[in-house]
Amino acid sequence: MALTALDIFKNLPKTNCKDCGVPTCLAFAMQLAAKKVELSKCPHITEQGKAALESASAPPVRLITIGDNEKKVEVGNETVLFRHEETFYHEPGIGILVSDSLPESELVEKVRTINGKHYERVGFTIGVNLVVLKNDSGDASRFASAAEKAQGASQLPLVLMTEHPGAMKAAAEKIKNRKPLLYGITSATIDSIAPIAAEMCLPVVITAPVEELPALTQKARQLGVVDMVLEPKSEGLTHQLEDFTRLRRAQLKKNFREVGFPLLVNAADSDDPHLETNRAACFTAKYASIIIISGYEDWQLLPLLTVRQNIYTDPQKPIQVKPGIWEVGKPGPDSPVLVTTNFSLTYYTVEGEVTASRIPSYILVMDTEGTSVLTSWAAEKFTVEMIAGKLNESGGIGDKVKHRKVIIPGLVAVMTAKLREESGWDVLVGPREATGITKFLKSLPA
Numbered sequence: 433m434a435l436t437a438l439d440i441f442k443n444l445p446k447t448n449c450k451d452c453g454v455p456t457c458l459a460f461a462m463q464l465a466a467k468k469v470e471l472s473k474c475p476h477i478t479e480q481g482k483a484a485l486e487s488a489s490a491p492p493v494r495l496i497t498i499g500d501n502e503k504k505v506e507v508g509n510e511t512v513l514f515r516h517e518e519t520f521y522h523e524p525g526i527g528i529l530v531s532d533s534l535p536e537s538e539l540v541e542k543v544r545t546i547n548g549k550h551y552e553r554v555g556f557t558i559g560v561n562l563v564v565l566k567n568d569s570g571d572a573s574r575f576a577s578a579a580e581k582a583q584g585a586s587q588l589p590l591v592l593m594t595e596h597p598g599a600m601k602a603a604a605e606k607i608k609n610r611k612p613l614l615y616g617i618t619s620a621t622i623d624s625i626a627p628i629a630a631e632m633c634l635p636v637v638i639t640a641p642v643e644e645l646p647a648l649t650q651k652a653r654q655l656g657v658v659d660m661v662l663e664p665k666s667e668g669l670t671h672q673l674e675d676f677t678r679l680r681r682a683q684l685k686k687n688f689r690e691v692g693f694p695l696l697v698n699a700a701d702s703d704d705p706h707l708e709t710n711r712a713a714c715f716t717a718k719y720a721s722i723i724i725i726s727g728y729e730d731w732q733l734l735p736l737l738t739v740r741q742n743i744y745t746d747p748q749k750p751i752q753v754k755p756g757i758w759e760v761g762k763p764g765p766d767s768p769v770l771v772t773t774n775f776s777l778t779y780y781t782v783e784g785e786v787t788a789s790r791i792p793s794y795i796l797v798m799d800t801e802g803t804s805v806l807t808s809w810a811a812e813k814f815t816v817e818m819i820a821g822k823l824n825e826s827g828g829i830g831d832k833v834k835h836r837k838v839i840i841p842g843l844v845a846v847m848t849a850k851l852r853e854e855s856g857w858d859v860l861v862g863p864r865e866a867t868g869i870t871k872f873l874k875s876l877p878a
């Protein structure tokens with residue numbers, strides 16, 4: 433929650449000495465609240481005032497980093513309850529459970545399979561982010577060895593899951609340089625596991641009923657832990673969703689520092705893989721920053737990753753592709769020319785259908801500021817004049833093909849006659865839905 437000028441003013445020396453270049457402390461406070469100056473410009477602020485302002489201006493949900501390489505996962509720092517208010521910034525890390533009971537070769541094989549669980553969607557790569565190693569064996573040395581093997585087989589950050597302090601210490605020691613997340617602190621284990629995390633400067637997960645979390649985070653802090661992720665334990669999906677919402681409200685609306693940490697859901701405790709995926713999707717929307725699942729089949733992961741991608745897209749900036757001439761296959765001078773908008777979802781749907789037709793084609797992508805066909809047409813961002821201009825642009829599509837035929841989306845069939853007149857091109861009306869494009873292209877005379 434942003435500090436007001438008055439909040440800031442209370443912590444300034446109030447001498448109006450002007451050394452900061454501003455006539456009064458109140459004026460300085462106003463500029464600081466508006467982020468026009470930095471606190472360091474006042475040389476007279478006390479350490480106490482500085483600490484108060486720095487901690488009060490800290491984000492309501494602490495940013496936590498897991499991992500130490502380019503695959504590191506950053507979660508937290510969210511500022512709104514609802515995506516449409518601004519945007520959600522750090523998408524949840526999705527982790528797959530791996531048991532340390534697996535024979536070594538199977539464990540390594542499973543971790544390598546998890547590494548490969550990423551997909552291309554609307555021009556982006558979406559994939560799994562974490563390997564969650566669970567100490568099912570109950571054996572400390574086996575857990576430590578499994579951690580080492582998993583780390584060697586993957587660049588993904590690791591989560592170490594055990595409530596046994598000996599096993600946690602042994603495994604954390606082996607891979608501490610990769611900054612794993614330690615998952616095993618409860619009210620019963622905090623005294624033994626928190627000091628391990630504090631000593632190695634590692635983030636932890638604290639698991640407890642929501643009412644107990646503030647006391648446990650305070651205690652963890654006293655034990656030297658700085659970075660925490662909270663897992664509220666609740667009975668049933670309804671109560672769990674309520675608890676996640678209560679915590680997010682407490683973070684953002686009340687600025688309640690004791691729970692100002694990212695949240696984790698372990699959806700892997702169901703025997704039903706459909707239910708597991710559904711639960712994971714629910715908490716992607718509200719408000720998990722780390723989601724643990726056991727299933728890693730494509731039919732489970734792809735929908736979940738798609739939900740995450742959609743929710744964590746900035747609603748004010750639609751995903752766009754670059755306007756211009758896109759080639760599908762190896763088109764030549766006789767290839768069809770289709771025109772569409774630069775809204776990613778529209779483009780990639782069209783591109784997928786053209787690819788499926790196996791007919792090399794050109795797609796002329798118009799700059800509609802990332803809006804779909806009907807929206808851009810209604811907003812006059814997909815007009816006859818604009819399309820005609822691009823069709824006849826020097827060095828453009830007209831130089832690549834020897835025919836003068838363009839296929840427009842069926843949704844804007846209304847522009848056919850005018851476009852023909854304005855551009856001099858023959859205008860073919862394509863299907864209203866992209867699903868008809870493959871059949872349409874195949875029906876064109878050779």
Ligand code: SF4
Binds near residue numbers: 477
């Ligand atoms: Fe006030 Fe500090 Fe500016 Fe002096 S330098 S006027 S004490 S804010």
